[in-house]
Amino acid sequence: MTSVFTRIIEREIPADVVYEDEQVIAFRDIAPRAPVHLLVVPKSPDYADVVELAAGDPALLAHLVATADALAREHTGGDFRLVFNTGEGAGQTVFHVHAHLLGSRAGMTEESLGEL
Numbered sequence: 001m002t003s004v005f006t007r008i009i010e011r012e013i014p015a016d017v018v019y020e021d022e023q024v025i026a027f028r029d030i031a032p033r034a035p036v037h038l039l040v041v042p043k044s045p046d047y048a049d050v051v052e053l054a055a056g057d058p059a060l061l062a063h064l065v066a067t068a069d070a071l072a073r074e075h076t077g078g079d080f081r082l083v084f085n086t087g088e089g090a091g092q093t094v095f096h097v098h099a100h101l102l103g104s105r106a107g108m109t110e111e112s113l114g115e116l
């Protein structure tokens with residue numbers, strides 16, 4: 001089944017895209033849980049979660065993390081939190097692997113982890 005993120009990648013539904021290259025896309029979460037809340041998403045629809053991605057294409061996972069780091073330098077003070085919800089019980093709702101990049105220019109505290 002086509003995920004909502006594939007529909008964003010294909011420009012079938014709009015999103016506030018902040019970065020894109022041949023392998024990944026990043027856009028603002030529609031329901032932000034932090035002052036900066038981006039989703040960093042491999043364009044490939046082949047991996048449902050980060051465990052599948054790590055096993056199937058570790059170089060793509062490394063590229064996703066490097067992209068998150070570059071985006072954090074642009075959008076936060078450089079520090080960031082990277083969250084991969086994995087499985088329904090952990091709150092995953094979209095089964096097309098994605099990283100939540102969470103941060104703030106003012107910094108984040110442990111208490112601001114919040115519910116994703």
Ligand code: 5GP
Binds near residue numbers: 013031092094095
């Ligand atoms: P998950 O719960 O799977 O870890 O994260 C899915 C995320 O995708 C949620 O934070 C949700 O707000 C976000 N999301 C779901 N649908 C859309 C959409 O159509 N556009 C954008 N920008 N974000 C979405």
